[in-house]
Amino acid sequence: MYYPINEIFQTIQGEGYYTGTPSIFIRLQGCPVHCKWCDTKYTWKCNNEDQISYEKIIMKKKSNRKWSYMNVKEIILIIKIKKWTAKHIVITGGEPCLYNLLEITKELEKEDYKCQIETSGTELIKCSLNTWITLSPKINKKTLKTSILRSNEIKYPVLKKEDLFYLNSILKKIKNKKHNLIFLQPISQNEEALNICIKTCIIKNWRLSVQIHKYLKIR
């Protein structure tokens, strides 16, 4: 199976449960969610004219709309050529669950990688059972109940207090499934959002996720 890849790079996971974990990020092209504050808007459209060769994807120095189809063998080949050592793979986007991720997660697991998917939960999640699902529900977007139930952690972006109402409505949907890993993440290091997240985390005993890579100024 071929996947539209925007970029692939090795760094440190800066968010949520796996904060601090060396990771290979595979960013897929395409997203119908379109959050106002999105920091990867270049992944929204999957235009033919932006399609380039997969060699050029590897040499990408800065993020842009260009993408290339790759199958899992080619992805693994890139990791080997680049001699990347991280054993944790984050499949992100865009909205990666636009695509069937069963093959890619299973093949990568055969190569002894741990897979994580970062998704908005607006699409059906198709992947291996061992894949760690990070769900980031988005306000005014339909978060599928199956996605909520399948998620291993909820990493919820917050800008203002009212944003928390939507999270509470989601948690009500799964009241019998006690979700113990909930992270609040201030959007774009906004100071006010940070204070709201800290206060709420302490009251609700949720966890705070800050995008450490942005504080450390690494990719």
Add this chain to the structure above:
Amino acid sequence: MYYPINEIFQTIQGEGYYTGTPSIFIRLQGCPVHCKWCDTKYTWKCNNEDQISYEKIIMKKKSNRKWSYMNVKEIILIIKIKKWTAKHIVITGGEPCLYNLLEITKELEKEDYKCQIETSGTELIKCSLNTWITLSPKINKKTLKTSILRSNEIKYPVLKKEDLFYLNSILKKIKNKKHNLIFLQPISQNEEALNICIKTCIIKNWRLSVQIHKYLKIR
């Protein structure tokens, strides 16, 4: 049993495995380790003239050498009076394992708290089985093998490349016990130390711990 308490406060755990977790920090007085870069030197000495009433400890606005004896009941009473909601307790210091922590950890667990101890591993660890041990070995200090084996995570402070030799010597001592949670933490947000930690984490597949509370400027 009475413990010499330097300060007790509620905040967000900024380091290691529990990064982002709302926590109540109980800082004990006394430490024989004396690291050059220590950011709580005020806990080193347990002088009688610095002893104050336990009410005054609660009102402490800034960190200093003053301390007070408290038993577990009094500690729990403070948490209730202050209406703190965090359910994770970090017993730190100074070097908390100077003291027998069995009683305090067991009593707190009866109250449905999860306990974590942050220790240099230079003292025998006496605490409940469920307590999460964060071991921060210190160069030129004798890290007890029992402490290494008992630890749930190693959170290793790094300033320069040579610091890593000591960590490797420690890991050799426990080679048959595969330790899967190793964090490298740059000392005092030092830029060079951060780069050494990122590079080493990626090569060794260890995890990066940055003191997020210092980036967020919270206690």
